[in-house]
Amino acid sequence: MRREGAFKRLAVGSLAIVALVATVPSVGITDGQQAPGASPQGAAETPWPPAGVFRVVQGITAPRIIKSARPNYPPEAMRAKVQGRVKLEMVVQADGTVGEVRIVSSLDRNKFGIDDAAVKAVKEMRFAPAMKDGVAVPVLLSTEMAFEAK
Numbered sequence: 044m045r046r047e048g049a050f051k052r053l054a055v056g057s058l059a060i061v062a063l064v065a066t067v068p069s070v071g072i073t074d075g076q077q078a079p080g081a082s083p084q085g086a087a088e089t090p091w092p093p094a095g096v097f098r099v100v101q102g103i104t105a106p107r108i109i110k111s112a113r114p115n116y117p118p119e120a121m122r123a124k125v126q127g128r129v130k131l132e133m134v135v136q137a138d139g140t141v142g143e144v145r146i147v148s149s150l151d152r153n154k155f156g157i158d159d160a161a162v163k164a165v166k167e168m169r170f171a172p173a174m175k176d177g178v179a180v181p182v183l184l185s186t187e188m189a190f191e192a193k
Contacts, residue, residue, distance in 0.1 A: 091145055092183045096134050097175065099182050104174045106135045106182060112167035114188050120155035121192055128189045129161035137179040139170040150190065161188035 099105045130148035133141050144162050151157045165186060172179035 092132070093134060093143060096181045096183050097173065099173060099184070102175060103180065103182065106139065106170035106173045106184065108168060109139070109171055110167070110169035112164040114157075114160040114164035114190070116190055116192075117156040117160055120151065120157050120190065123155060124192045125151055125155055125157060126191050128187045129158055130185070130187050131161060131165055132183060132185050133165050134181055135170050135173060135184055136181050137172050139172045139179075141166050141168055141170075142181065147185070157190055164188060 097103055127150045128148070129146060129150045131144055132147055133144045136142045144165050146158050146162070149158050150161075153159060165188070173182040174180065
């Protein structure tokens with residue numbers, strides 16, 4: 044049984060990948076309230092979180108992970124010994140798939156492809172959906188993907 048907020052560690056040769064999936068309640072969001080979209084700075088900027096997406100708060104059950112995914116450590120990043128965590132936010136759709144993903148804290152600004160590998164892994168995850176009043180709803184979750192060269 045998987046504990047929420049627990050780390051999963053995989054050692055492959057000299058590589059260790061750690062993934063953490065955890066929900067983070069939002070400050071200023073009340074019970075069951077939809078997360079407000081960010082006011083757009085420019086016409087091309089997409090509001091975050093998307094409209095209609097909930098935060099996990101009282102009255103909304105958190106989605107449960109049913110398929111985790113491990114990021115591939117790009118060989119060039121491994122050779123350069125780039126290490127650290129990529130922090131992401133993702134929308135878990137009502138069907139349990141991962142929709143939009145946003146990088147909150149980049150590890151390499153796409154120089155070695157670590158951020159892309161983290162996004163790809165998150166998109167492969169599957170969840171039992173979040174529920175509100177017995178109905179599956181999309182929710183915003185935070186996660187971290189850790190890349191460690193050993």
